[in-house]
Amino acid sequence: MKILLVDDSRAIAMVMCARLESFGHEVRHALDGQSAIDLFRAEAFDLILMDIEMPGMNGFEATTRIRAQEGHEPWAWTPIIFVTATDTDSNLVTAIEAGGDDFISKTVSEAVLQAKMKAMSRIAGLRTRLSLANAKLQDQANRDGLTGLLNRRAMDLQVDTLWELATRAGRPFSLLMVDVDNFKKYNDHYGHLAGDECLRAVAGCIDRCVQQAHDDRTALGAFAARYGGEEFAVVIPEVAPGVHAGLAASLVEAVHALRLPHEKNGDFGVVTISAGGACLAPAGGEIKTLFRQADELLYQAKGAGRNRAEVC
Numbered sequence: 001m002k003i004l005l006v007d008d009s010r011a012i013a014m015v016m017c018a019r020l021e022s023f024g025h026e027v028r029h030a031l032d033g034q035s036a037i038d039l040f041r042a043e044a045f046d047l048i049l050m051d052i053e054m055p056g057m058n059g060f061e062a063t064t065r066i067r068a069q070e071g072h073e074p075w076a077w078t079p080i081i082f083v084t085a086t087d088t089d090s091n092l093v094t095a096i097e098a099g100g101d102d103f104i105s106k107t108v109s110e111a112v113l114q115a116k117m118k119a120m121s122r123i124a125g126l127r128t129r130l131s132l133a134n135a136k137l138q139d140q141a142n143r144d145g146l147t148g149l150l151n152r153r154a155m156d157l158q159v160d161t162l163w164e165l166a167t168r169a170g171r172p173f174s175l176l177m178v179d180v181d182n183f184k185k186y187n188d189h190y191g192h193l194a195g196d197e198c199l200r201a202v203a204g205c206i207d208r209c210v211q212q213a214h215d216d217r218t219a220l221g222a223f224a225a226r227y228g229g230e231e232f233a234v235v236i237p238e239v240a241p242g243v244h245a246g247l248a249a250s251l252v253e254a255v256h257a258l259r260l261p262h263e264k265n266g267d268f269g270v271v272t273i274s275a276g277g278a279c280l281a282p283a284g285g286e287i288k289t290l291f292r293q294a295d296e297l298l299y300q301a302k303g304a305g306r307n308r309a310e311v312c
Helices: 010-020 034-043 059-069 089-097 110-142 152-171 183-190 192-215 243-258 287-303
Strands: 002-006 025-028 047-051 080-084 102-105 172-181 223-228 233-239 273-280 310-311
Touching: 002 010, 002 034, 002 223, 010 025, 010 223, 010 273, 025 034, 025 223, 034 047, 034 059, 034 110, 047 059, 059 089, 059 183, 080 089, 102 110, 110 152, 152 223, 152 233, 152 287, 172 183, 172 192, 172 243, 183 192, 192 223, 192 233, 192 243, 233 243, 233 273, 243 273, 273 287, 287 310
Parallel strands: 002 025, 002 047, 047 080, 080 102, 273 310
Antiparallel strands: 172 233, 172 273, 223 233
16 A cells, blocks of 8 residues: 555654555655645655644644545545544544544554554455546447447547637637448338447547557647537547648548448549638637538538538
């Protein structure tokens, strides 16, 4: 475990650190309550051992402030054990009310201390597994079930945050709206199961192009999402004007190069996409303006013959 030991006595802390490290734990020491809070903000700990009597800010107040910083998720909770020389009933009650989970004496025996640490290690393991399981569930909730791209809800949440950051930095923000050409005709001709496979293939192609742009550092932070039906969005935050035009052209070319048969797609004979792209400085409008502009350009691309991109 990684343990935060909070004690204003360097001598006592040295002894306790040695005991805990002999059990195989990593220990960080804070001399006072504020230092403990600062360390807790900067690092993740599996357990906090908190002294009660300290100058400036006692252990009860430090614990209350640490608890206020923790998230609402169950796995964000970090066990806190108070370590004191005065294990009175009133101290025990106050410790629990402040957010503590247990109470041990500074003179606790080696056997009891080791047993406590074993119990805390089991809890730390459970918290880690819970965190990983929740992260997996959260990712699944954010993904479109068919294509694996971010879904509309997750995209909207990310866009709101990224737009705010771009506004603060005064940097441009770009967006591509992408639509599979004549997709209704594809479904009618090949069937809905084939239509699903088509959307998966197109989504994968778009995602690979966006990832390549990210890896090439031309569109850092860009990501693709399924906007709805056969329509996709590519969000390109805080990049130089014009980058979105190159990425839009790459998407159109890459999907055409898949050579997926589509007999009802005019003279192309294969699956194609049309794209509309816009770039806007946050100071110049609202995020809905950017979506509207990109959508209008998408329909211009379709009106101009499809299998193309229109950008501004």
